[in-house]
Amino acid sequence: MPTQTLTRQDVLDILEIARFAPSVHNTQPWKVSWSDTSVTVSLDPEHLLSDGDPTGRETIISLGIFTEAIVIAAKKCGFESKSVSYKDKSSVIVLTKKSSTPSDSQTVALLTQRCTDRSIYTHTEITAxxxxxxxxxxxxxxxxxxxxxxxxxxxxxxxxxxxxxxxxxxxxxxxxxxxxxxxxxxxxxxxxxxxxxxxxxxxxxxxxxxxxxxxxxxxxxxxxxxxxxxxxxxxxxxxxxxxxxxxxxxxxxxxxxxxxxxxxxxxxxxxxxxxxxxxxxxxxxxxxxxxxxxxxxxxxxxNGKKSRAYSPRISAEALLST
Ligand SMILES: Cc1cc2nc3c(=O)[nH]c(=O)nc-3n(C[C@H](O)[C@H](O)[C@H](O)COP(=O)(O)O)c2cc1C
The missing domain is CATH 3.40.109.10 (NADH Oxidase)
Incomplete structure (x- = not known):
């Protein structure tokens, strides 16, 4: 019988996808915890940018990005997000198990394969x-x-x-x-x-x-x-x-x-x-x-480079345990 509650393995599976989310300077300042029904993301004070982001704006934007990545990843792992909320520099994503696992492989592939391309682009016609x-x-x-x-x-x-x-x-x-x-x-x-x-x-x-x-x-x-x-x-x-x-x-x-x-x-x-x-x-x-x-x-x-230059990511395990 599938469990109705989130297990540690479920959260790791979700983070295995969500960890590819971009963040300012790629700081990935996330501390992830979970309960039976929700995932909470708070900030890791060791990786906040005192000079690059003194107001915290770029970091909270990044938190929104990471939270949305969790929503996308959870869907792929068979969970639906019931609600997403932000308070006091943390986000909470309430998840419920779906009876049939929806496949959202394309969006997941886009998330895990996207990257920032800082090259000089060549001209391309943008379709209407x-x-x-x-x-x-x-x-x-x-x-x-x-x-x-x-x-x-x-x-x-x-x-x-x-x-x-x-x-x-x-x-x-x-x-x-x-x-x-x-x-x-x-x-x-x-x-x-x-x-x-x-x-x-x-x-x-x-x-x-x-x-x-x-x-x-x-x-x-x-x-x-x-x-x-x-x-x-x-x-x-x-x-x-x-x-x-x-x-x-x-x-x-x-x-x-x-x-x-x-x-x-x-x-x-x-x-x-x-x-x-x-x-x-x-x-x-x-x-x-x-x-x-x-x-x-x-x-x-x-129109950028065909070859991709990926920046590193911390592991799902490290996100959970930091
Ligand atoms: C909120 C935010 C602000 C960013 N600001 C800059 C920036 O000013 N200059 C820059 O070159 N990249 C910027 N980036 C891109 C990040 O450096 C990049 O997403 C991160 O290094 C991860 O690499 P990736 O996008 O290739 O996966 C920013 C990204 C985010 C999410």
């Missing part, structure tokens, strides 16, 4: 339905999504993003913290951004953590970021009605749905928090969009 499909994948109540392929908007966003990255990288503490989350191919760490995913010459990529810490090549980094964003065939803007953790969490859930929809369309994607976090650049974008909602995420998409 793609922006609408991406927009429709956002479903949260207080969140709005814009998808544009407009050249002038792409140029303006590229300009603001590179300025924003310039501001962020001018902080030695920001750079130091980021460099500790850059993962070399020989690194044994299972957190952080793979330097291979930066798509810069290998020798520079291997030295990147040192360069980043010392602030070497910052001007080149700003220029490169501009070229990356100028190469986009389209951009997604996600904004929320307010700028508090409850809204950030909703944004995260939509972020994952949107990210998977971009994958489904066979396109590459990358994101930057620069315009959201640095200075008042978000106001320029909000004005451009004509909204009083607060900008929360910006994602570029287009």
């Amino acid at each position: 339905t793609t922006p609408e499909d991406i927009k429709k994948s956002g479903r949260e109540k207080d969140v709005s999504v814009w998808v544009t392929t407009d050249e002038a908007t792409i140029q303006k966003t590229a300009q603001l993003t590179s300025q924003g990255i310039g501001v962020a990288l001018s902080s030695p503490n920001f750079r130091k913290e980021l460099s500790s989350y850059l993962a070399e191919p020989w690194s044994r760490s299972n957190r952080g951004i793979s330097v291979n995913s930066l798509y810069i010459p290998k020798i520079i990529a291997y030295l990147e953590p040192i360069f980043m810490r010392l602030g070497i090549g910052l001007g080149a980094e700003v220029k490169l970021e501009k070229r990356r964003w100028l190469s986009a065939s389209g951009i997604v803007f996600i904004a929320a009605k307010g700028d508090m953790p409850e809204y950030w969490f909703q944004v995260g859930r939509d972020y994952l749905r949107i990210s998977l929809q971009i994958e489904r369309a066979g396109l590459s994607q990358a994101t930057s928090a620069a315009t959201v976090e640095a200075s008042n650049f978000h106001e320029d974008i909000e004005e451009m969009l004509g909204t009083d909602y607060r900008l929360q995420c910006v994602i570029r998409f287009g």
